[in-house]
Amino acid sequence: MARKQVAKALPAGWDVEITFATNGLEGIQAIRDGKGEMVFLDLTMPEMDGYQVLEAVKNEGLDAMIIVISGDIQPDAYTRVTKMGAMEFIQKPVSPEKLQEVLRKFGLI
Numbered sequence: 654m655a656r657k658q659v660a661k662a663l664p665a666g667w668d669v670e671i672t673f674a675t676n677g678l679e680g681i682q683a684i685r686d687g688k689g690e691m692v693f694l695d696l697t698m699p700e701m702d703g704y705q706v707l708e709a710v711k712n713e714g715l716d717a718m719i720i721v722i723s724g725d726i727q728p729d730a731y732t733r734v735t736k737m738g739a740m741e742f743i744q745k746p747v748s749p750e751k752l753q754e755v756l757r758k759f760g761l762i
Contacts (some may be wrong), residue, residue, distance in 0.1 A: 654731050655674025655745065659693050662749040664762050681709050689717045691761065694739070695724040696730065703747060707737040722753060 656673050663669070671689040674680035678700040683689050696703035703721060710717050721734045724745040731742045741755050756762045 663689050677706045680707050684717050692717050692719045704738040711738050
């Protein structure tokens with residue numbers, strides 16, 4: 654449900670290929686396979702959480718722009734993910750306006 658909500662919030666006509674992962678292990682494998690140039694990452698996932706995915710991306714030197722989208726809005730979570738390399742942190746549920754604002758901020762649209 655959350656994955657579809659994020660996909661619907663993407664800009665209309667944005668020319669991207671979308672790959673969905675149902676857990677962190679699938680997510681990190683997709684990034685390793687080159688399908689994660691731009692990643693929208695939840696912190697709470699089965700198999701491997703978002704923090705572990707961020708750590709793997711950093712440790713393996715993978716090239717991925719990561720925006721965390723999570724319901725965990727504690728200040729510690731924001732600080733932790735940005736120190737781990739996330740570009741931004743957006744609170745769930747994400748609105749199309751907020752998502753597009755962040756994408757514009759980084760020149761992605």
